[in-house]
Amino acid sequence: MKLLPRIEAEGGAEWLARAATQCLIDEARLSPKPGLVDSRGSGAHHDLTLDLMERSAHSLTPTFQALAQQSWLRPADVALRQTIGRLGRDGEQQMMAATNGVNTHRGAIWALGLLVSAVAMSGGSDSAETITATAARLAQLPDDAAPKVFSKGLRATHRYRVPGAREEAQQAFPHIMKLALPQLQQSRQHGSDETEARLDALMAIMTSLSDTCVLSRAGMEGLETMRHGASAVLQAGGVAHPNGQRALAELDRKMLALNASPGGAADLLAATLFLDRVTTPYLAN
Ligand SMILES: CC(C)(COP(=O)(O)OP(=O)(O)OC[C@H]1O[C@@H](n2cnc3c(N)ncnc32)[C@H](O)[C@@H]1O)[C@@H](O)C(=O)NCCC(=O)NCCS
Numbered sequence: 001m002k003l004l005p006r007i008e009a010e011g012g013a014e015w016l017a018r019a020a021t022q023c024l025i026d027e028a029r030l031s032p033k034p035g036l037v038d039s040r041g042s043g044a045h046h047d048l049t050l051d052l053m054e055r056s057a058h059s060l061t062p063t064f065q066a067l068a069q070q071s072w073l074r075p076a077d078v079a080l081r082q083t084i085g086r087l088g089r090d091g092e093q094q095m096m097a098a099t100n101g102v103n104t105h106r107g108a109i110w111a112l113g114l115l116v117s118a119v120a121m122s123g124g125s126d127s128a129e130t131i132t133a134t135a136a137r138l139a140q141l142p143d144d145a146a147p148k149v150f151s152k153g154l155r156a157t158h159r160y161r162v163p164g165a166r167e168e169a170q171q172a173f174p175h176i177m178k179l180a181l182p183q184l185q186q187s188r189q190h191g192s193d194e195t196e197a198r199l200d201a202l203m204a205i206m207t208s209l210s211d212t213c214v215l216s217r218a219g220m221e222g223l224e225t226m227r228h229g230a231s232a233v234l235q236a237g238g239v240a241h242p243n244g245q246r247a248l249a250e251l252d253r254k255m256l257a258l259n260a261s262p263g264g265a266a267d268l269l270a271a272t273l274f275l276d277r278v279t280t281p282y283l284a285n
């Protein structure tokens, strides 16, 4: 699959940055998502709102643009890894400034930042497989300037011995490539509308992800509830089906009762929408 040639002509970096921001907004608005911020409200979050998520998404456009510019036609080497590490951390600060210190999109900056860079490295002309493989090579490279912080995500991966955001990227985003993108395409082909297909793609991620946001807030019980509930939605025929909608509402109730929110799955859905957008010519405008 090829990007439209005119993307480069019109300013590839700017286009990629706007696409990434739009995917964050599309993810945030998508409803009804279990436990997450959506157009109905704040889900399991007390410090997040849709308005804050959208402000945060807009604050990240310059970061995505700088990532694309600095990565344009560059090889995957340690120098580029360090540059994007610095830009990613600067982006986190922009986000924190825009939200008065609330973490709205840390995981999303990581996943989308790597993918924006990976698209730019080829000048915008690769398949989803090649883009995620390139992003994985970047994620595997060392960034010596990275501060050694023992974050909540890292703590959860150690405590429960599961892979987290780093490993998902280093393994070339298996939850996007093996689950979310195929589900998105399958649901569309079976006649689901775009909202239903995107919710199905989110469910596909949630059937298997070890989401450290869920683990930090609700432990293994929360993670099992998420995985079983998402599987039940897809087994009932997906969100286009009334039984699927009932299963989704049930999952939402259970996640809220456990104070659980699948923020990592939401990040990967935004990244899925980005890959779909940059590799699908008819959407590239
Ligand atoms: C790797 C990151 C995400 C830090 O991860 P860490 O595991 O320490 O956890 P932290 O609690 O800070 O955030 C993890 C976030 O990832 C998301 N997430 C959770 N679980 C998963 C998962 N299994 N897969 C993918 N994403 C997940 C969630 O949104 C979560 O909030 C990142 O913040 C980072 O190190 N950035 C450095 C800047 C950089 O190098 N950027 C380069 C590209 S822009």
Ligand SMILES: Nc1ncnc2c1ncn2[C@@H]1O[C@H](COP(=O)(O)OP(=O)(O)OP(=O)(O)O)[C@@H](O)[C@H]1O
Binding pocket: 027, 028, 036, 037, 038, 045, 048, 053, 102, 103, 104, 105, 106, 107, 108, 109, 152, 213, 217, 261, 262, 263, 264, 266, 267
């Ligand atoms: N629609 C969404 N709703 C909520 N979180 C989302 C959404 N989309 C993405 N996320 C991701 O979820 C993460 C926020 O999760 P969480 O609130 O658990 O983080 P925290 O501030 O570290 O933890 P806590 O709120 O438990 O103190 C962000 O990194 C963000 O990327």
